[in-house]
Amino acid sequence: MKIFNQIKLDKESSSQHLYIQLYKALKDMILEGTLKKGDRLPPIRKLSDFLEVNNVTVVSAYRILEEEGLVYKRIGSGTYVAADSYEKESIKNYSQELMEDDYNQAPMIDQGHIQLEEDMINFASATPSPNLFPVDDFKKVLNEVLDRDKGLAFGYQESQGYYPLRVALKEYISIYDIHTEENNIQIISGAQQGIDIIAKGMLNYGDYVLIESPSYTGAMAVFQSRGAKIIDIPLEDDGLNLESLEKKIITYQPKFLYIMPNFQNPTGISYSLQKKSKIIKIAEKYNLLIVEDDYLSDLNFYADDNKTLKSLDKNDLVIYIKSFSKIFMPGLRLGFLVVPKALSEEVLMAKHATDISTSGLLQRALQLYLQKGIWKQHIRYMEEQYRERFEIMTKCIVEFMPENVEYTLPKGGVNFWLKLPDGLSSKELYEIAVKENIVFAPGNLFFLNNKNTSYFRLSMAAVDNKEIEYGIKKLSSLINNLLKPKNKGYIQPNQYTPIL
């Protein structure tokens, strides 16, 4: 730590934030060569203790260094100096801007966007950590596409999507018993865009939409943005409450029902096959459209059945959204829809008005990746990785969580849904946990009107085995602390809301 003695921070300065000062000091050390490529930076807490500053100051400084490519993180290991001399040359001129700059981000936690900091144990993210991505294989296909297609790979792609990719996807989903035509497949820039263009194509101001309660925040945001009225239906252990569903269809005549029947987000619930069939029958009876968000059915460990609703849909009433973000690479921004024939034109128009088309280069690369069969290897690899985590996560929750924390263990997917004892708020637990460098998703994010609840979601996608054990133990002890009478001081009764 001695070399860090040279860092002088002006703690009285009102003109320059401490983290900007620290960022600049560290950057100077890198550019001067005091810190060399491959050197490990001190852990957050160690440096903050040493400099007598807040954790967040160090976290923010490290983040800017990382964004500039000067340092990089290794999950579970720390932060390392990355820049070589070439890069050093080229980034010197960033300093000027940052001097006057705040580099704040809008606080987005209430929209389901949780701010992550270095070294945090991340139970909040449902997407895999970057070290699981098949980077080398994908680099190969990218280069093959560039050599083969040249400029064509950078032209506008058809709005519906690159034809050979649609053909390949048609084959891919036939394994999951979904049989369709290339013409019914619409390429999208990720599942969120899928929800957005379906809403654009179908929802007018004042229309009703049915959702599960709880549901995915990003979908609610889209429906609200269209001026639609959202009606939620309680989830049971085997899926939607059907009586409530039918009643609400009759009352509201909704444009569609938005659901995730396999390893639901956030609850992890799997709909029973019986319930899936009944929902299809109800849809037929009322001519109800269903938007099925299949973000993760591939990751089945113990469910007897992970059939999609689309595979049961004989009357073309299901719009199927498939995301690759959770099992492949989120940053590709690629996914697809299977669209009922009657809606294909509306959806295509909506896609065109949204962003003309999805990147042709990435579509072509994914097509080649699928064609070469590397996809299957990758899915198997992800399954192995996740299965181990899934079992450790299950074991730790069962073993360490206080007895009065309730949960139903999922049979697949990456999400675990837990409930604090009545009277405790998961938002409060969140705030305490963040100070211990643990993040998760408080339950209020997943309910209409952002209600404060005792529920919370733990995801295993971005944590390794060690982090799982440490994190669950830590969370359990934080919950136990909250439950102790002497700590009742934390709890202000007006922060609670009745729990659904």
Added chain:
Amino acid sequence: MKIFNQIKLDKESSSQHLYIQLYKALKDMILEGTLKKGDRLPPIRKLSDFLEVNNVTVVSAYRILEEEGLVYKRIGSGTYVAADSYEKESIKNYSQELMEDDYNQAPMIDQGHIQLEEDMINFASATPSPNLFPVDDFKKVLNEVLDRDKGLAFGYQESQGYYPLRVALKEYISIYDIHTEENNIQIISGAQQGIDIIAKGMLNYGDYVLIESPSYTGAMAVFQSRGAKIIDIPLEDDGLNLESLEKKIITYQPKFLYIMPNFQNPTGISYSLQKKSKIIKIAEKYNLLIVEDDYLSDLNFYADDNKTLKSLDKNDLVIYIKSFSKIFMPGLRLGFLVVPKALSEEVLMAKHATDISTSGLLQRALQLYLQKGIWKQHIRYMEEQYRERFEIMTKCIVEFMPENVEYTLPKGGVNFWLKLPDGLSSKELYEIAVKENIVFAPGNLFFLNNKNTSYFRLSMAAVDNKEIEYGIKKLSSLINNLLKPKNKGYIQPNQYTPIL
């Protein structure tokens, strides 16, 4: 042509379209090796004459082969066999699907999406032909990014955009006298998405929006989709009619004004500096927000001034949209916004709800591309290419267009806006021109309610010098034919609409 004798088409078949039959026959010839890598396929018309089928049949067959990567086009030269043996192996299994498939696309011309066929002279597209793209340079930066960032390049990127890219863009626009902070820059997946998320962030059902008349179709589609009411304001040779603008601001209290002050689309008009300044003053007077779509100000040849409104905006009333599609590569789907501070949160939320984030890989590659300064070389190259076309285009229009065709020559950009003699419809000219393998954009696309007009837009972005001369001559003779009394039969009076 002899080898094409082996193609047998069943013209009586009702179960299989002719173009599918032809596609399969040609594909077999490629797979069998009768047609080899590098062989040129016959020109459309030659093969259609030879086989006694419609041009469109051949065009459609060639398109499917191209989409499968079996053949590729060289602009102005023809269609060549592309597949090597590896690819042949892998694509065999497409045939099955195509047998039962129609491969139709939704007819999108009325939404501004014009169907292009092989060998057509394309005055419709305002985006450069793929042979102008800096593919090799971009491939290099892509690979550098992958080696440097590995999995990080495929993770979710911050919704606002990759920080170093925002820094680079901030510098880039300072050349154009726009001075802002990284925090006010929002990365978008192309200008169309920019319009979409601005609308999402700002427009509610029933709000008013002002636009130029004529204007960009894709923007109108977005505003309409939000349930907004669009009010159009006539364009004069030096920009908007200011009297009408002020009157409509007072009457409708619009949420914003959407304009393209430099080389406007579709008219090519450049606003005078005086008019730009007056518009800024009007905006200040009424606290009016302006959405400035800068799709092409970079391409100035003869305008005294190509200042953006944003550079004149002292009160943070202009939302600036910058597209790279027209001067760089449309298929990247990258652009950015400069957002007034007061709106930054709304815009960021809207981006998040739209697609979470833009591809991090492509953002990182663009950042490196900008950083290395290759960008400047590329812009210079594009300028040279376009300047030559611009001059040939100008010369040909002046020389060959019939006297009673009206136009104001643009001073930059890629679009030329012309008006047929009263009583002639550009949609009708379009239909005749397509048969001669020439496409352009009929004027009705750019007016509210898709009104049929005598205006039309010719773009020079995707045509080479030869095509320009041949195309303008041909169009001129088609117009002359339409004007001849004996051809009056084409014109049905009820197809005309009063021209604005």
